Amino acid sequence: MATLFDEPQKFPLAERLRPQTLAQYQGQAHLVGKNGVISKLLQSDKVPSMILWGPPGVGKTTLARLIGNHVKTPFFTLSAINSGVKEVRQVIEKAKTRAGSILFIDEIHRFNKAQQDALLGAVETGLITLIGATTENPSFEVISALQSRCQIYILQPLSPETLVEMLENAQKQDEWLKKLNIKLKETEALLNLSGGDARRLLNLFELVVSAFPANQDPLVITNEWVLSTAQQKTVRYDKTGEQHYDIVSAFIKSIRGSDPNAAVYWLARMIEGGEDPKFIARRLVISASEDIGNANPTALVIATNCFQAVTMVGYPEAEIILAQATTYLAASAKSNASYMSIKKAKELVRKKGDLPIPLHLRNAPTQLMREQGYGKGYQYAHDYPHNFSPQEYLPEAIAHTTLYDPGQNARENELRKRLKNLWQDKYGY
Structure with a gap:
């Protein structure tokens, strides 16, 4: 049976609909809206080097290209997957003919330290304006020297309303879709399978439209039709990062829920998908503190050692280390008391x-400070019985405020008991 697949398009729908002006750009109003920070920069024609950080398919690459179009300056593009120091230096040489050229590096988190170091001089002197795109936290993946020379802008996940609007606009703007009588009856499956990724959403939409028989009219898009057409895609894990946010979310929630069986399953999904072992290990370190904390302080030690070990070993043996840490953390007692305490404190x-x-808590390195009373009356804890003095450590305005509430588990019950003995009724322990 003939289908609309028989009318292949030269470029994917997402590429055909890529915005050509900022007015066509959807989402990220905090950056490119009327009062957005990038909009204001473009009005002044002063574009700093920047890192665009956000999940896949939210418009990082498109925004970089639109910035380049607006300032009308040479625009060079590199992908960190297949480029290195050699390619960076070639761009820098070309940029010498016109200072201020923009170099866009996609997936900059995949550049190692040496590759990132090669950018520093040109960025610092203004020879090139760097725009890097990353799905990973720049604090971990971009060297501090480069971070300090760039503004970091966070792109937010696109709302369901924005994504549906993109689907509706696609039917109005794309030359091929405009010829078809499409009825967008249901959108839940399209949104769920695309995971908030606009690029994936548009290409999936094109896929399900193309699967209709060539003579069918109208083309009614339902959840059932989408799922049946894209069924084979629901079990994929894209090692380039397209799906890892959902998978790692399930992974961490399984650890938090004390289910080592589910946790190791999601671990296997990530490993089979080719996920970076350091990415997984870093999430284990975070979980060890956020979800386990003082209920079992050894969890943080094991998770940290896991990160160090997989960095040294790499795949395939790293999967054994990851499995050990994962099952230990999942089986461990849980407490988010430390996590909640810093949230309350902030x-x-x-x-x-x-x-x-x-x-009495201030440092008093000079005579003038001592005369002003700095440090006066401070009681050195080790000079008192049990190495404890019940002096006030908080500012007067918030004295007696309890921020750390130990969890209900064996280890933190011991901490609660000790704090109760020391502070009596002060903090309600």
Whole structure:
């Protein structure tokens, strides 16, 4: 039976609909809206080097190209997957003919330290304006020297409303789709399978439209039709990062839920998909502190050692180390008390501002400071029985505030008991 697949398009739908102007760009209003920071920069024609950080398919590459079009300067593109120091230096040489040329590096987190170092001089002198795109936290994957020379802008996941609007616009703008009588009856399956990735959404939409018989009219898009057409795609894990956010979410939630069986299954999905072992190990380190904390402090030690070990070993043996750490963390007692304590503390800081530090806790390196009372009355804990003095350590305005509430587990119950003995009724332990 003939289908619309028999009318192949030269380029994928997402590429055909790639915005050519900022006015056509959808989403990221905090960056490119009327009062967006990048909009204001473009109005002044002053574009700094920047890192665009966000999940796949939210418009990082498109935004970089639109910036290049707006400032009308030479625009060079490199992919960190297949480029190295040699290619970086070639671009820098070309840029010498016109300072301020833009170099866009996709997946910059895949550049190693030496490759990133090669950019520093040209970025610092302004010879090139660097725009890097990454799905990974720049704090971990971009060297500090390069970070300090770039503004970091965070691109948010696209809302369901924005994604549906993209589908509707596609039917109005694409020359091929405009010829078809498409009825977009249901969108849930399209949105779920695309995982918030606009590029994936548009290409999936094209796929399910193409699967209709050539003589059918109208083409009614339902959840059932989408799932039946794209069924084989639902079990894929894209090692370039297209799906790893959903998989790692299931992985971490399985550890948090104390299910080592589910956790090791999701681990296997990531390993089979070719996920970077350091990416997995880094999430284990975070989980060890966020979800286990003082219920079992050894978990953080094991997770940290896991990260170091997989860095030294690599695949395939690294999967054994990852499995050991994963099952240990999943089987461990859980507590998010430390995680909650820093959240409460940060909220208190934002609410109360910079409260004055009690004089007795201040450092007093000079005579003038000592005369002002800095350090006066401080009680050195080790000079007192049990190495403890019940002096006040918080600013006066928030004295007696409890931020750390030990979890209900064997280890933290011991901590609670000790704190109760020391502080009596002060903090409600």
